[in-house]
Amino acid sequence: MPSFDRVAVVGAGPAGAFLSRLLSDAGFEVEVFEVLPRLAVKPCGWATPYTIESFFKVPEDAVLCEVRGYRVYVEGRVEKEGWGRKYGYIVDKEKLLEHLLEGITLRRRGVDPARLEGYDLVVDARGHVAYSGVKARALQAIVRGVSVGDGDSIEIFFESEFVGYSWVFPLGGSRVKVGVGGLAEFDVLRARLHSLLRVLGRPQVERVEGGLVASGGLVPQGSVPRVGEALGAVMPLSGEGIRPGMLSSLALFRSLTTGSKFARELEKTGLPLNIRVQLAVLRRLKSLPPKGRAELFRSAPVEILECVTAGCVTPAFIAKAMARWPLFFAKLGLPARAKPQG
Numbered sequence: 001m002p003s004f005d006r007v008a009v010v011g012a013g014p015a016g017a018f019l020s021r022l023l024s025d026a027g028f029e030v031e032v033f034e035v036l037p038r039l040a041v042k043p044c045g046w047a048t049p050y051t052i053e054s055f056f057k058v059p060e061d062a063v064l065c066e067v068r069g070y071r072v073y074v075e076g077r078v079e080k081e082g083w084g085r086k087y088g089y090i091v092d093k094e095k096l097l098e099h100l101l102e103g104i105t106l107r108r109r110g111v112d113p114a115r116l117e118g119y120d121l122v123v124d125a126r127g128h129v130a131y132s133g134v135k136a137r138a139l140q141a142i143v144r145g146v147s148v149g150d151g152d153s154i155e156i157f158f159e160s161e162f163v164g165y166s167w168v169f170p171l172g173g174s175r176v177k178v179g180v181g182g183l184a185e186f187d188v189l190r191a192r193l194h195s196l197l198r199v200l201g202r203p204q205v206e207r208v209e210g211g212l213v214a215s216g217g218l219v220p221q222g223s224v225p226r227v228g229e230a231l232g233a234v235m236p237l238s239g240e241g242i243r244p245g246m247l248s249s250l251a252l253f254r255s256l257t258t259g260s261k262f263a264r265e266l267e268k269t270g271l272p273l274n275i276r277v278q279l280a281v282l283r284r285l286k287s288l289p290p291k292g293r294a295e296l297f298r299s300a301p302v303e304i305l306e307c308v309t310a311g312c313v314t315p316a317f318i319a320k321a322m323a324r325w326p327l328f329f330a331k332l333g334l335p336a337r338a339k340p341q342g
């Protein structure tokens, strides 16, 4: 049986809120600390792939839109697209967090997890501020007067001038989020955002927000256990952190309640392998000039692209893909049968 009863979770993002829900439902006494006055203030595109459903049912009223199509552009041309099935969701993150925290004590103040006393267990879920690895930057504008497809598809613009991409995500009606993120300075991202807004016909901008994203992969656990972005549970290339953060919380919950090692539980979720794969691709993209990056992306089989971005890469998938697309793996710098290194 676990040797703890009172738990403090510091940070009410997806990782902290999901861990709190799991622990509270299992009968533990949980208190959550959140420094900001509202939930989901942190800039985020609110997109999550359908693979979240393998462990969590997104509440209906927290779904802004089911994503049923995507288009990826390289230098103004559509290079990859997919239609006609569910690729993921745009969630209302505030509603999602409210659901997760229902009935759980939420204290609106900032605390240092290492100094918090009076609890049997303290968990650090403070997001990127607590992450010690490499961080990418992202900027996004919430705009009115733009519609994408039938309002249920997303648009991605592969960037070759820097390692990153831009996005247009629907928010319902004619509101969308237009963002750009990657390994570039904010000045570069700002210029790119403005050129994208020009292409979209200079829509009315409600606000522009920016932030950092952990992109260096998982870091070792410290004396205070970490989940979510604090642990580096973010897909390094796509910057997706909602589902990975929640998966890391599931792993910590299982480890705490069964006594099994956290690293083992985390590995079982498939998250570390998927992070290692994205890190390997990220490294390759960094090593190439802009033209080489665009070419590499153009030559990527859509099946690989979809699997890598949905976070559902398995060792079996890698083996099959290497046998089927050896030339692409050679371009990636991963010879057949080589394991992507973390």
Ligand SMILES: Cc1cc2nc3c(=O)[nH]c(=O)nc-3n(C[C@H](O)[C@H](O)[C@H](O)COP(=O)(O)OP(=O)(O)OC[C@H]3O[C@@H](n4cnc5c(N)ncnc54)[C@H](O)[C@@H]3O)c2cc1C
Pocket (backbone or CB within 6 Å): 010, 011, 012, 013, 014, 015, 016, 017, 033, 034, 035, 036, 040, 042, 043, 044, 045, 046, 047, 048, 109, 110, 111, 112, 125, 126, 127, 128, 129, 138, 139, 140, 179, 181, 209, 210, 211, 212, 213, 227, 228, 229, 230, 234, 239, 240, 241, 242, 243, 245
């Ligand atoms: C512009 C942008 C767009 C993004 N788009 C997407 C996307 O579309 N899909 C996706 O999956 N991911 C996206 N991400 C990444 C995603 O937002 C994060 O990875 C994810 O929210 C991390 O969840 P978390 O719970 O670990 O941390 P966070 O969501 O960052 O939550 C941490 C919480 O801790 C609080 N906190 C910090 N310090 C303290 C303290 N001392 N005391 C108390 N509370 C504290 C913070 O206020 C915050 O609420 C995006 C990121 C950016 C910057």
